[in-house]
Amino acid sequence: MSYVSNTDTDRREMLQAIGVDSIAKLISPIPESIQLQRPLNLPPRLDEMSLVRHLHSLATLNTDLEANLCFLGAGIYDHFRPSVINALISRGEFATAYTPYQPELSQGILQAMYEYQTLICALTGMDISNSSMYDAATGLAEAALMACDHSDRSEVMVLSSVNPHYRQVIATYLQATGYTLVETPEDVDADTAATIKSLINSNTACVIFQQPNFLGTVENMGEIVEITHSAGALAISAVDPISLGLLKTPGECDVDIVVGEGQSLGNPMGFGGPLLGFFACKKQFIRSFPGRIVGATTDQQGRRGYTMTLRTREQDIRREKATSNICTNEALLALAATIYLCELGKTGLRKIADLCLQKSHYACNALSVIPGVSVLISSKPYFKEFVLRLPKDPSEVNRELLNYHIVGGLPLGAYYPACQDCMLFCVTETKTKSDIDLLVSSLSLILGGP
Amino acid sequence: MSYVSNTDTDRREMLQAIGVDSIAKLISPIPESIQLQRPLNLPPRLDEMSLVRHLHSLATLNTDLEANLCFLGAGIYDHFRPSVINALISRGEFATAYTPYQPELSQGILQAMYEYQTLICALTGMDISNSSMYDAATGLAEAALMACDHSDRSEVMVLSSVNPHYRQVIATYLQATGYTLVETPEDVDADTAATIKSLINSNTACVIFQQPNFLGTVENMGEIVEITHSAGALAISAVDPISLGLLKTPGECDVDIVVGEGQSLGNPMGFGGPLLGFFACKKQFIRSFPGRIVGATTDQQGRRGYTMTLRTREQDIRREKATSNICTNEALLALAATIYLCELGKTGLRKIADLCLQKSHYACNALSVIPGVSVLISSKPYFKEFVLRLPKDPSEVNRELLNYHIVGGLPLGAYYPACQDCMLFCVTETKTKSDIDLLVSSLSLILGGP
Amino acid sequence: MDINTISDGEPLIFEMGRTGRTAANLPECDVPSQSAEDLLGKENLRGSLPLPEVSELDVVRHFTHLSQRNYSIDGGFYPLGSCTMKYNPKVNEKTASMPGFASMHPLQPVETAQGALAVLYELQTMLAEICGMAAATLQPAAGAHGELLAMMMVHAYHRERGDEKRNIVIIPDSAHGTNPASAARCGFKVKGIPSNERGCVDLKTLAAAVNENTAALMLTNPNTVGLFESDIQEICRLVHEAGGLVYCDGANMNAMLGITRPGDMGFDVMHFNLHKTFSTPHGGGGPGCGAVSVQPSLEPYLPTPTIIKTGEGISAVYAFDTHRPKSIGKIHSFYGAFLIAVRAYTYIRSLGAEGLREIGENAVLNANYIRARLKGYFDIAYNAEFCMHEVVLSANRQKQQYGVRALDISKRLMDYGYHPPTNYFPLIVPEALMIEPTETESKQTLDKFIDIMIKISSEAESNPELLRSAPHHTVVSRLDETAAVKNLDLRWEPLFAFQK
Amino acid sequence: MDINTISDGEPLIFEMGRTGRTAANLPECDVPSQSAEDLLGKENLRGSLPLPEVSELDVVRHFTHLSQRNYSIDGGFYPLGSCTMKYNPKVNEKTASMPGFASMHPLQPVETAQGALAVLYELQTMLAEICGMAAATLQPAAGAHGELLAMMMVHAYHRERGDEKRNIVIIPDSAHGTNPASAARCGFKVKGIPSNERGCVDLKTLAAAVNENTAALMLTNPNTVGLFESDIQEICRLVHEAGGLVYCDGANMNAMLGITRPGDMGFDVMHFNLHKTFSTPHGGGGPGCGAVSVQPSLEPYLPTPTIIKTGEGISAVYAFDTHRPKSIGKIHSFYGAFLIAVRAYTYIRSLGAEGLREIGENAVLNANYIRARLKGYFDIAYNAEFCMHEVVLSANRQKQQYGVRALDISKRLMDYGYHPPTNYFPLIVPEALMIEPTETESKQTLDKFIDIMIKISSEAESNPELLRSAPHHTVVSRLDETAAVKNLDLRWEPLFAFQK
Numbered sequence A, B: 001m002s003y004v005s006n007t008d009t010d011r012r013e014m015l016q017a018i019g020v021d022s023i024a025k026l027i028s029p030i031p032e033s034i035q036l037q038r039p040l041n042l043p044p045r046l047d048e049m050s051l052v053r054h055l056h057s058l059a060t061l062n063t064d065l066e067a068n069l070c071f072l073g074a075g076i077y078d079h080f081r082p083s084v085i086n087a088l089i090s091r092g093e094f095a096t097a098y099t100p101y102q103p104e105l106s107q108g109i110l111q112a113m114y115e116y117q118t119l120i121c122a123l124t125g126m127d128i129s130n131s132s133m134y135d136a137a138t139g140l141a142e143a144a145l146m147a148c149d150h151s152d153r154s155e156v157m158v159l160s161s162v163n164p165h166y167r168q169v170i171a172t173y174l175q176a177t178g179y180t181l182v183e184t185p186e187d188v189d190a191d192t193a194a195t196i197k198s199l200i201n202s203n204t205a206c207v208i209f210q211q212p213n214f215l216g217t218v219e220n221m222g223e224i225v226e227i228t229h230s231a232g233a234l235a236i237s238a239v240d241p242i243s244l245g246l247l248k249t250p251g252e253c254d255v256d257i258v259v260g261e262g263q264s265l266g267n268p269m270g271f272g273g274p275l276l277g278f279f280a281c282k283k284q285f286i287r288s289f290p291g292r293i294v295g296a297t298t299d300q301q302g303r304r305g306y307t308m309t310l311r312t313r314e315q316d317i318r319r320e321k322a323t324s325n326i327c328t329n330e331a332l333l334a335l336a337a338t339i340y341l342c343e344l345g346k347t348g349l350r351k352i353a354d355l356c357l358q359k360s361h362y363a364c365n366a367l368s369v370i371p372g373v374s375v376l377i378s379s380k381p382y383f384k385e386f387v388l389r390l391p392k393d394p395s396e397v398n399r400e401l402l403n404y405h406i407v408g409g410l411p412l413g414a415y416y417p418a419c420q421d422c423m424l425f426c427v428t429e430t431k432t433k434s435d436i437d438l439l440v441s442s443l444s445l446i447l448g449g450p
Numbered sequence C, D: 001m002d003i004n005t006i007s008d009g010e011p012l013i014f015e016m017g018r019t020g021r022t023a024a025n026l027p028e029c030d031v032p033s034q035s036a037e038d039l040l041g042k043e044n045l046r047g048s049l050p051l052p053e054v055s056e057l058d059v060v061r062h063f064t065h066l067s068q069r070n071y072s073i074d075g076g077f078y079p080l081g082s083c084t085m086k087y088n089p090k091v092n093e094k095t096a097s098m099p100g101f102a103s104m105h106p107l108q109p110v111e112t113a114q115g116a117l118a119v120l121y122e123l124q125t126m127l128a129e130i131c132g133m134a135a136a137t138l139q140p141a142a143g144a145h146g147e148l149l150a151m152m153m154v155h156a157y158h159r160e161r162g163d164e165k166r167n168i169v170i171i172p173d174s175a176h177g178t179n180p181a182s183a184a185r186c187g188f189k190v191k192g193i194p195s196n197e198r199g200c201v202d203l204k205t206l207a208a209a210v211n212e213n214t215a216a217l218m219l220t221n222p223n224t225v226g227l228f229e230s231d232i233q234e235i236c237r238l239v240h241e242a243g244g245l246v247y248c249d250g251a252n253m254n255a256m257l258g259i260t261r262p263g264d265m266g267f268d269v270m271h272f273n274l275h276k277t278f279s280t281p282h283g284g285g286g287p288g289c290g291a292v293s294v295q296p297s298l299e300p301y302l303p304t305p306t307i308i309k310t311g312e313g314i315s316a317v318y319a320f321d322t323h324r325p326k327s328i329g330k331i332h333s334f335y336g337a338f339l340i341a342v343r344a345y346t347y348i349r350s351l352g353a354e355g356l357r358e359i360g361e362n363a364v365l366n367a368n369y370i371r372a373r374l375k376g377y378f379d380i381a382y383n384a385e386f387c388m389h390e391v392v393l394s395a396n397r398q399k400q401q402y403g404v405r406a407l408d409i410s411k412r413l414m415d416y417g418y419h420p421p422t423n424y425f426p427l428i429v430p431e432a433l434m435i436e437p438t439e440t441e442s443k444q445t446l447d448k449f450i451d452i453m454i455k456i457s458s459e460a461e462s463n464p465e466l467l468r469s470a471p472h473h474t475v476v477s478r479l480d481e482t483a484a485v486k487n488l489d490l491r492w493e494p495l496f497a498f499q500k
Ligand SMILES: Cc1ncc(COP(=O)(O)O)c(C=O)c1O
Pocket: B326, B327, B328, C082, C083, C142, C143, C144, C145, C176, C178, C179, C220, C224, C249, C251, C252, C273, C288, C290
């Protein structure tokens, strides 16, 4: 059983119709010297029962965050996923379709993508949204390239408060091109505005910043955009979509391109993938933005219908002149995000955002009174993440937290050399007061408190 | 949020259209003295996240037989369930439909039930099958009543080798009617044919037996049927559908009514419910059998279509003269069984049956050489279950097996007083050789072996 | 689906496939093996096994196609009266499929099943509170099974008191067919009583009917014409005075949630349909759960095993109790539809007292709204001021004037994408169209449905043939049910042709 | 679905609902709370949040309806060339949804993620064996991403050797658009070369094209006309001799599984599309995984982190390696589409070496069967004896004779319930109809499809207008794509009307 449907008789009849006596004949265009003369060296095939048991045993080796408490964030978030989402995206009609090249047979996913684009615009306050990118990191990299291509400037400024994983990907993308990456110094206390001002120049194509930033802090978005624009550069913002339940939109702040990680919008953490990069921008970039986009049109009878449009930007038509090389994107995750935003709705998303806000503040307050623990940045507002200085090695603290079925925050030393004793905590709406209290009491114990 | 869709504005507008000013008015036909003047005394409502966590914590209190080895059978079996089944039966179109009273909108489930009926006939060798009963136990009880109604005889003979849970249900059903239950003595070594002969008489409406019987033994079905028929009674057999991958069909043995538990056919054990009673019989009972049945017919254009038929037997038309009171049945489980039998197919079901046969024999052989352990019935063939005498209290043995993540067999003392030291083991295709070897070594250790 | 309309419908699975084709991916035997003939005896082996030979892709496509030929709540408005086709929450499916529930054997040691027993026990307790009675059992697999159980308990109760002559069960003519069938199944004689001009039990008729032979009255409340039996207390008094018991068919419990309780009305025993009131999916016919609640007088007769709890909170321990001498015995192989109970438990816990009352109120509001807006177009069965959770229309006027029957209206509704109401039930309403919207539908959905009903009422006048030949836009047109009975075709015969 | 055909299509979710309606059941705040204004500052708060206000039932119905307006593999034959639309096994979904995989954070301590790392490591190892190379990475999120990564590595490789003038990537004109786009994205210049009369790379042309500026050749094998590049060894030699690298676009790997390996042909680097060859569902556009394999020469450039394994069997320990000085860096936020990797791992483990070869063989057989049976009715692109996993037809004859284009034939196929082949790709075939049946389809399915193709070829002659105006039986008829570009409508404007 290899999911092959033909029987021996089928094969015999088909070979006969073709007029050959063996499959070997059909593959004869492959020179014999490169035909594989042995079976592939792979582990033996498993029947379905053994397969499920095998995968189950591998899964059991992992600490699963449904059964343990997770205070990690840093780009991937443990948010509530309403059960309707899986029930709907698992429907074969959605899951087992290809890219909607033939719109008449794909109105379902096309309409959903049109709704997705509308929702992303509503969330971000931007004019247009594409129908997904691979993830926030590659979305930002594409935005940077787009800014350079668009402006004939060649410097990409990225603030050090942008998620370091994103920064690394942007760096990789720029490496092979002629464009230059300018990273601001890794100083967590820096005055953002002053830093940008000191580095921005007439060759700066764009300034990339993050809201809330990697350390959880809410930036003064308006000010950053203003400084950026006054140097003639584009303002590119990475945003946390959940925070947009409360925070001022990039659109209101005149941001040019907005990118974000849509995993939070109803998708599983999945050890970091697949992810969903959302990408929205101002109307003026309509011919230059990357990725697929769906538009409404009409059929022969004048009925409303949907189709992929502005296709001449894309690789299959434009080839080396395309605005991006992206083809397969993250449609099913965009569908999940669409369902999520409909299920949460106007009041629900606001409520989720508020719960994150309240619980992270409760947690931060309670944790920071543990002797030896202090808050890294106390002067600025934060949304759902915050950094604490610990009196003990953060990785060691994490190892001990595992005994309490707690996966702790992110030790920051690997990302910010000055933060060897710091941990980035994330508290979302999935944590109850007693979960947080458990974290506090466990950490107290670990740190030798009462 | 109570899944109620109306908003306050909706309610206001609706009340206005009705011409009343409050819902209180609408419920005024309920005398005030019996209107509840306080909130129901129920635990507080839970939001979806808390709800899932609460249920998860309850589920975690149970020993789950996906993560532990289960050697229990006795009517509910741990068989392989191909993943396609859940993927298909969970589709909303199937799961959230009612009984197909309007056939034009229900061709999906109707055609599936027609296929189910055909498959049950193929499996059992019988002429007609209904489209499900609650479970095997109530199916047998209904068969007994049907036999009595059909024959004007009033005694129902049930062999003691029939599953005791089924026997108890049959007894309950007969209690309220004028019919009498005749149970054969609980003697595991008895000569079945002789026992029946000694008790059967001209008032015996039917003889109910089980194949393989509760202790796993394969009965001489032909002989039982012959004796039964020669006394003018109906032969009613409970069967294990998986065993019919190999065993002679009741049809071939001239059985009159066949009932079985369809849980094994792709349905979860689910702590014993919901279950699936399948019910098939000879054509001659076409006007008297219980339960819904689907027939093929044509539409106005002559296209094939399906509809519930022979409805005049049923309660909604016949009321107190109906052949049964059944209304809601087990359609979704019958659908799972249909998918299961298609997925397994001709060779697959046979293979599953053979795996059960081989593995139970391997296990029985290996277990019975443990010092102090002996096989209860060694003279007769068995299919997937067998009884061992243990040198230690079976319940105590089970308690100790739990330490090895093994849920042991069924202690028989509660069912057969002479079998206080016996345990009924079941070994299906889901157990690998190493699972069985683990059972053997664990039991050896528990019984003080090497 | 729409995109596949040049089609002769979906073939039977037996018409697909080819000899030797297989779907399931099964293991090889990993233990020493012997021939089946040796182990079982040649005489015990079957001949051919005529099952399908298809691929897994065939299976997936076939059943996907079949599903696409099925109407469902997930697909649209389903106002099938008496069936309470409300939204079936997806979270219930999630909890019911947790391995800690789904992968449990009913006979595993009770200490390894404490979470399951907790669900059963707590659900029973909540159901008893919801209906105002003392106890409940979850063994019945469906409503009719609950009725049967209730009648068995009634039987046992009277026998216990030496009152064995009580062999008559009184049932109004509006009752669901399962009521008389269940009573009969327990050896009772059924005495029907006509409803009065208000569609309710007539107290005088009832008083005349009850006597020393009365075992019980089976009554649906709200009744099947959607009306609350306002005389319910007097009804119960009359039956009780005559020595009988009163049974409540609780199929319509949705209307009463948090508002009123059968136990407080005087009923002795009732059944719930968890697959109606408590949102468990009906699966195209089942499974269900017909939980039964009883007053203290009947508690000793509940089927075994019952579940008992000792201790509270985290020290609570649950156990089965099989030593109940007066119990009528077992009526299910095990403990009833456990996974359905998990769903119902999930549902009730998501609602609480407050949510349940909202349900009751909105179910009643929605039905009355439809009633108010349609009463100019269709006759309303019985002249009450308000209905409860459902409204029964009659197409009698349409039948008389245009020769259009309730069934024709129903079939025409399909053309507009709606599932029809229940037809021809209750039997006492000529050309009944029984509409139960449920609380999960919004005013907007109701408005669209109402508009279509009004449109159809005018089509009945302007183009009756359009209705009589409906449906026109379904995968099959009107099916010949008479032919189905005349030329019985209950299985696909060609499969068996070889064997004969 | 069919049963709902008097309908104006499905409204947008924004056209439903009502102010104040909600779906999700969210918790109350259980910690002491402060106002958002106090915590975040008024200046940081947004204005309106124009999201839908619908019920959960609205959500379920809406997306159920949308799904019913989508064609899928589960629904029917989907011979979309180059996309390998094979059966997506349900067991893959089961394993990928295990909480031990789905509920993992990418930054959780590595000792708590050993099962996940094992899946990634073992899958990489299996992929490397399948293509005959040294190593693999799963970071690329799709095929094009894999191409981009490969070009980055090519770039780094040449730079490392001080060979920075190599700025040209040679790409045959038959290549997929992502190839030139990916090369360009890395700053390379693209040099196209024409295919020869056999639809393959012309050795002379190639020889003339390669020189000291050649960074790489990007080649699809089997190529996009479904033919194996029989000169592949010579091709690789030519490029290598000129100092360039050879990249294999592995989108068509399905044809070669267990039969031949790009690594053995001379390729230096390739990408897989796990969402094609290894059966992971494409989700209406994504997600995917464009795993990349490399020869030892390119291994140092693989993106970080890589995964390393120490020990074997139960004492194996997996870890991330970030200290790879030559690595091109990171190209994904984390480790790529892990849950897609779980599916592909499940798939390969269910097949083993034997099963993979069966796939390759049957994919080729099925394509050749269609080719043999249709060659009398449509022109076949290029005159090869056999094709590999797909056959490219041309409707050029139909266009010339009857004015019927490939697109018209495709649209007409929809009327018969089929998804069309790929149209207008490869660009070098006029009126291309690129048919890839895959191995999971049976001869019976192919026969029905072939019969319909033949029928359509005769309709093209007898009734060309029927094709030009097709499809006739879909939920919408042919859509006006020109109008879509001209009157751009990319979001539902009324939602934003208030705000402006
Ligand atoms: C009023 C009434 N009573 C009883 C029943 C029987 O319930 P069930 O179908 O669950 O057996 C029904 C269901 O159709 C009903 O509507």
